[in-house]
Amino acid sequence: MLLFKKCLLSALFLAFIQLFFVQAGNADNTKTYIGSKNCAPCHEEQYNSFIKHSKKAHSWNSVAIMKPKLKEHELQKCYECHTTGYNKGGFKSIETTPELADVGCETCHGPGSEHAEN
Numbered sequence: 628m629l630l631f632k633k634c635l636l637s638a639l640f641l642a643f644i645q646l647f648f649v650q651a652g653n654a655d656n657t658k659t660y661i662g663s664k665n666c667a668p669c670h671e672e673q674y675n676s677f678i679k680h681s682k683k684a685h686s687w688n689s690v691a692i693m694k695p696k697l698k699e700h701e702l703q704k705c706y707e708c709h710t711t712g713y714n715k716g717g718f719k720s721i722e723t724t725p726e727l728a729d730v731g732c733e734t735c736h737g738p739g740s741e742h743a744e745n
């Protein structure tokens with residue numbers, strides 16, 4: 628029984644590692660994040676509805692409110708869920724990438740540069 632558990636654990640561990648590397652390998656470097664505003668001209672309906680009704684569309688506000696009390700490494704943890712594309716070539720900082728500061732269209736649909744150009 629113990630051996631079985633050990634096997635199961637190591638199988639899960641391997642699966643996790645594999646998933647991580649497959650995803651990293653699939654990251655398409657030619658596609659970049661352009662920000663939700665740049666989707667708006669062609670997807671006005673989705674854009675307006677998202678900005679108006681989704682709390683996600685304003686997720687940076689939550690970080691901004693708490694920012695003064697947080698250290699830099701603590702802040703960076705927030706970015707993963709409260710911004711678009713952090714650590715994936717998207718959001719870097721509020722100063723350099725303000726257009727990606729909220730959770731945006733590209734959080735779910737992926738970086739949209741290529742699609743928008745097409």
Ligand code: HEC
Binds near residue numbers: 667668670742745
């Ligand atoms: C220049 C116009 C334009 C821009 C900018 C644009 N799109 Fe689109 N998008 C389209 C058109 C046209 C279609 C429908 C054609 C098609 O199905 O491929 C479409 C389809 C889609 C679809 C549906 C795809 C499917 O397979 O059904 C999604 C999702 C989408 N766009 C997301 C986005 C996002 C996110 C952005 C911003 C990052 C964006 N679009 C920017 C024109 C645009």
Ligand code: HEC
Binds near residue numbers: 689694697
């Ligand atoms: C693992 C993902 C994740 C991380 C990391 C994270 N958050 Fe959140 N946070 C969320 C989600 C999802 C919600 C929305 C919860 C809901 O509305 O039910 C949320 C909600 C909030 C809210 C409440 C917003 C509201 O109007 O209700 C605040 C404030 C907040 N987060 C601040 C932070 C800060 C500051 C950090 C970093 C220290 C952080 N979060 C890290 C996922 C995360």
Ligand code: HEC
Binds near residue numbers: 683731
């Ligand atoms: C939380 C994840 C999420 C976010 C954020 C998001 N979408 Fe979507 N979007 C989806 C899902 C899921 C579908 C449905 C896909 C399906 O039915 O195959 C969808 C469908 C679409 C479609 C296809 C047509 C339709 O209405 O079904 C378009 C276009 C689209 N989204 C554009 C956008 C744009 C533009 C934004 C930002 C303003 C956005 N999405 C934000 C998840 C998201």
